[in-house]
Structure formats: C-alpha cells, structure tokens
Amino acid sequence: MKICLLAPANSIHTLKIAYSLKESDNDVFVISFHKPRVKDLEILYIPPIMSSLGKLNYLLHIPKIKKIVEQYHPDILHAHYVSSYGLVGSLLNYHPFIVSVWGSDIFDFPKKSFLHRYLVKYVLKRADFVLSTSNIMAEETKKYIDKEVFVTPFGVDCERFKPMPELRTKDKIIIGTIKALKPKYGIEYLIRAFKILVDKYPFLPLELHIGGEGYLKEELEKLAVSLEIGDRVKFLGFISHDEVPKYFNMFTVSVSVSESESFGVAVLESEACGVPVIVSNIGGLPEVVKDGETGFIVPPKDPEATATAIEKILLDEELREKLSVNARNFVLDKYNWKENFKLITEIYRKAIEEIDHG
CATH class of the missing domain: 3.40.50.2000 (Glycogen Phosphorylase B;)
Incomplete structure (x- = not known):
C-alpha cells in the first residue's frame, strides 16, 4: 500500500506508525508542519510562512499540499489530530481519507466556541473512517458524529519494553x-x-x-x-x-x-x-x-x-x-503494538475496498 500520513513528524506516535508501515513493505510518505528528527523516512517538512500566523499557516499551504498528494496518489490519506492536520486533510477532497483523534483536539478544541465545534464536525463527517486510541476518547468523538469510531490502541513494542x-x-x-x-x-x-x-x-x-x-x-x-x-x-x-x-x-x-x-x-x-x-x-x-x-x-x-x-x-x-x-x-x-498495528492496516484495506466498490 501507499500511505500518506498528515501528521507531526516530531511525534513518537507518528514515527511508530510510519516505521511499522515501512517495515511491513508499505510505501510511506509523511507531510508535516513540524520539523522531523529522523532522516530515514520520506518526510516533507512544510515550514510556516509567518510564525505569527500560527495554525493559519496550515490552511495557506493547502493548494501546495493538495498538489503533492495528488502527485503521490496514495491508497490512503491518514491525518492525525482533528483540529490541525485533520482539517487540512478534510479540505483536500481526497479519498480514502482517515482521521485519528489524539486528545485535546476532541476533548478541548470543540468546546471553545460554536465555530470550533463546527470544524470538528466537518472534519469527522468528511472522513471515511475515524480512529481513536482509547474507548473514552471514542465515546467523546461520537458526540460529534453518528458513524462508528474504531478503537486502535497505541500499544507497546514488547520486544523493546520488557523486564530487565x-x-x-x-x-x-x-x-x-x-x-x-x-x-x-x-x-x-x-x-x-x-x-x-x-x-x-x-x-x-x-x-x-x-x-x-x-x-x-x-x-x-x-x-x-x-x-x-x-x-x-x-x-x-x-x-x-x-x-x-x-x-x-x-x-x-x-x-x-x-x-x-x-x-x-x-x-x-x-x-x-x-x-x-x-x-x-x-x-x-x-x-x-x-x-x-x-x-x-x-x-x-x-x-x-x-x-x-x-x-x-x-x-x-x-x-x-x-x-x-x-x-x-x-x-x-x-496492548502489544504488533497486534494493535494490524487493526490499523485492516482498516486501511477496508477503506480501499469500500472506495473500489463505491
């Protein structure tokens, strides 16, 4: 599979998914507004136009990102964090589109105002599949959509994390x-x-x-x-x-x-x-x-x-x-990451099948 991750490249969570995909013989491409700490992944870092603009920089880069995604033509576009990368992904009009909720984007962001709540609903509605790492976060997400939220725990590499x-x-x-x-x-x-x-x-x-x-x-x-x-x-x-x-x-x-x-x-x-x-x-x-x-x-x-x-x-x-x-x-x-990761790839395949037969 060809997977495009819209996600912070400086996050260990992003890197764990990206490396697991790569090790499973998938083609992985990461687009990030956060500067990467590694060099052995294909990562496009998009710096801010003006730091004073904050997350508005994300939206200003949408035409550029849209062109890049269309050229790469992934089997899956997977955005992480609803209120930033998820919003960008939802505006690209690309499918299959999967979004993962991370925490404050679903617990705090939609409570700030009517507009924030609307943006969360919009992003989730545009997604073909919505993923959450915990059951409690999945329940919170369901307040804003009437579709299934798949729980894909962010588990542990039990070969590295073991008793010593x-x-x-x-x-x-x-x-x-x-x-x-x-x-x-x-x-x-x-x-x-x-x-x-x-x-x-x-x-x-x-x-x-x-x-x-x-x-x-x-x-x-x-x-x-x-x-x-x-x-x-x-x-x-x-x-x-x-x-x-x-x-x-x-x-x-x-x-x-x-x-x-x-x-x-x-x-x-x-x-x-x-x-x-x-x-x-x-x-x-x-x-x-x-x-x-x-x-x-x-x-x-x-x-x-x-x-x-x-x-x-x-x-x-x-x-x-x-x-x-x-x-x-x-x-x-x-919470063995090898098994948890299989849940994600199964959802990827299901998303591709639904688009192919849609």
Missing part, C-alpha cells in the same frame, strides 16, 4: 515518572505524595526520579526544596525514547497521576517492563490499568491517596511481584 532485572538495585527504592513537566501531568501531587512517604519512613532509601522537560521544572524543583526533600528528588531531564525502557526498569513503582490524559502510553510501557503502576482516575488512564491487579487507580490531585497506594506496593513484596507479572501479561494480551 539486572537494572534494578536493592539499595534504592525508586518511585518514578516520565512526563513533560506541565501542569496537566500532576507532578506536583506526586512530589507531595513522596514527601508523605519520606516523613513516614525516613530510614527507607526512597528516591523520586522525574524524567522529562518543561517550563514547570524550576517551580517543581523549588517545591521539592521547600518540602525538604530536594536531596531525594532527581530531575533526569530529557530522556530519548530509546532510553525510556532502561529508566522504567530502574523504577520500583511508576506513577502517572495526571489531571488530563486521553490514553496512557507511558503507563503501558511501564507495565510492559513489569513495573507496577499508579494512575489517576482520569481520561483513558483507567483503561490501561487493572486496579489491584497491575497497579492502583487513585483520585486526581490527591497526594494522600497516591502515597497510600505507593506504600501498599513498597511494603508488600508478594503483592509487588504479583502486580509485576500481571502488568507484563496485561500488555502482551491487549
């Missing part, structure tokens, strides 16, 4: 997270939960490792110092995706207590490494954790509940081992 016992140390208990340092990921509440644990168990070798970059870093560092745990909280900075499995395997417990999350890929990656997880009862996170079996689900913005859940795992070695084994098996059963 040799990386786990017995002289440290590491509670960790790998997230962008932004308010919606609730890292403040994780730090406060960690403080509760340090105060309760001052002689345990507890450390909190926070991977990721973002504008909240300085504020979070100050919070840790003000709580007198600065020496136990380590900010790891940017972690490349190749390095993520190593860091997850160093964690005793992985925590994602976000205030907003459409799915939870990092949670699945932790589980695939056999690491028990704690997540907040928000968005798509409860879909990727079996409460009491692979980890625990806690209320958002609740340091006390988060600390209690971490404590259960740390103090019960038998429970910790059970959660670890269950977590790995859960991902293998439901």
Whole structure:
C-alpha cells in the first residue's frame, strides 16, 4: 500500500506508525508542519510562512499540499489530530481519507466556541473512517458524529519494553515518572505524595526520579526544596525514547497521576517492563490499568491517596511481584503494538475496498 500520513513528524506516535508501515513493505510518505528528527523516512517538512500566523499557516499551504498528494496518489490519506492536520486533510477532497483523534483536539478544541465545534464536525463527517486510541476518547468523538469510531490502541513494542532485572538495585527504592513537566501531568501531587512517604519512613532509601522537560521544572524543583526533600528528588531531564525502557526498569513503582490524559502510553510501557503502576482516575488512564491487579487507580490531585497506594506496593513484596507479572501479561494480551498495528492496516484495506466498490 501507499500511505500518506498528515501528521507531526516530531511525534513518537507518528514515527511508530510510519516505521511499522515501512517495515511491513508499505510505501510511506509523511507531510508535516513540524520539523522531523529522523532522516530515514520520506518526510516533507512544510515550514510556516509567518510564525505569527500560527495554525493559519496550515490552511495557506493547502493548494501546495493538495498538489503533492495528488502527485503521490496514495491508497490512503491518514491525518492525525482533528483540529490541525485533520482539517487540512478534510479540505483536500481526497479519498480514502482517515482521521485519528489524539486528545485535546476532541476533548478541548470543540468546546471553545460554536465555530470550533463546527470544524470538528466537518472534519469527522468528511472522513471515511475515524480512529481513536482509547474507548473514552471514542465515546467523546461520537458526540460529534453518528458513524462508528474504531478503537486502535497505541500499544507497546514488547520486544523493546520488557523486564530487565539486572537494572534494578536493592539499595534504592525508586518511585518514578516520565512526563513533560506541565501542569496537566500532576507532578506536583506526586512530589507531595513522596514527601508523605519520606516523613513516614525516613530510614527507607526512597528516591523520586522525574524524567522529562518543561517550563514547570524550576517551580517543581523549588517545591521539592521547600518540602525538604530536594536531596531525594532527581530531575533526569530529557530522556530519548530509546532510553525510556532502561529508566522504567530502574523504577520500583511508576506513577502517572495526571489531571488530563486521553490514553496512557507511558503507563503501558511501564507495565510492559513489569513495573507496577499508579494512575489517576482520569481520561483513558483507567483503561490501561487493572486496579489491584497491575497497579492502583487513585483520585486526581490527591497526594494522600497516591502515597497510600505507593506504600501498599513498597511494603508488600508478594503483592509487588504479583502486580509485576500481571502488568507484563496485561500488555502482551491487549496492548502489544504488533497486534494493535494490524487493526490499523485492516482498516486501511477496508477503506480501499469500500472506495473500489463505491
């Protein structure tokens, strides 16, 4: 198949799909308004005409993109993110046209105004197939269309994300997270939960490792110092995706207590490494954790509940081992990327057949 992806080339989600398509002997072409980080894919980067125009740049490039797509003549045009690439794809009048919803484009964007809501409805109506990575996001999408929304989980490469016992140390208990340092990921509440644990168990070798970059870093560092745990909280900075499995395997417990999350890929990656997880009862996170079996689900913005859940795992070695084994098996059963990717290619073939017989 020839597949044209309209998607951000700097996103690991885009790259995972593109590489999987390429490895399956498909012809893949990516058109992106975001500068790519790789050179072994065929990617057309379209820079902004004027940075001050913001996303209006996307619309100004439509004649150029339309010409490129028609010349490439793909079997499938697949746009990712309704409110940007999806809108561009819907205006190209090319079929089969598939659009994937990603999160804020369906949870937040249509609520901004009547016009935003209309644009979302327009894009979804123009699509031949609509895809979502989570059930909760699919249900949200159905508020704007009366067609089926196919759930295609964004799973995990279980050959890369796997238990590596040799990386786990017995002289440290590491509670960790790998997230962008932004308010919606609730890292403040994780730090406060960690403080509760340090105060309760001052002689345990507890450390909190926070991977990721973002504008909240300085504020979070100050919070840790003000709580007198600065020496136990380590900010790891940017972690490349190749390095993520190593860091997850160093964690005793992985925590994602976000205030907003459409799915939870990092949670699945932790589980695939056999690491028990704690997540907040928000968005798509409860879909990727079996409460009491692979980890625990806690209320958002609740340091006390988060600390209690971490404590259960740390103090019960038998429970910790059970959660670890269950977590790995859960991902293998439901979120193995090889199987999830097959769902996408099956939809591609169905779309082509419907156009051929339409």
